[in-house]
Amino acid sequence: MANVIVSPRFRRLCNQFARILGGEHEIDPGPVCFVSRARKLRAEILGRRTTSPLVRYQLFSFESLDKSGRALCLGETAVFQNQANRLIRNLQRHGIKVTALHNHWLNERPRLMYIHWESIDNPVAFARKVKASIAFLG
Template sequence: MSNDELICQEFARIIGGQEGFAGGKCVATINRDEIKAIILGKRFRVTSSFSFESRNNQTGRALCLGRVALLQIEVENFIASILKQGILVSSIHNEWLFDDPKLIYVNIEDVDDPLVFARKVRKALMS
């Protein structure tokens, strides 16, 4: 197992998600099973995903990204917390026309040590 794969396992553990590693990219996915979303009358599984790639072996820093699925009531607190920790918010949007409840997606990005990024994300998710 490579060093990046080991870091990926810890990244997912910190975030609280399921880990996947392929082609040099680590992805941790969190299922939001508590949100009973419906799109066009069908059940929709709400997930948030976080990743890192292009890790520099000397500095340990990598491109760290996130796509966070939130209820409208959760958006303000999450954004305030993530910005406070120096992570950029690159977009805030909805993706679906006929979703119930209305879901908002927040994309975040940073270049950081993946485990530091994971701790910041976890803190924001818990706020």
């Protein structure tokens, strides 16, 4: 990470955000709090087992924190096709906008779909809502 000037408040908030989501965090220029969380997915692409971070990692971030404590909060994850509707419903019940559902790969088994979401929210509240929404994924 380059020398990013970050307030102690932002750093504490990023640590808490990562702890709630159960992932590793870094603070990028902006500042942007970026959290990645590895999952154990058993999948194949083109008949080969994959453990690539491009498949396994859930990604979350927040940035543009305002004085009221609200920020642009983003997330994405891969899910098995039969989990997509449940995750979308869970996120929407928490007032989080689902912005994309699509595939990334061809000839994968089982079928993987990628879901992206966004919200302007307090990062801690967002992290708790997301944690509850994705809990069933394991």
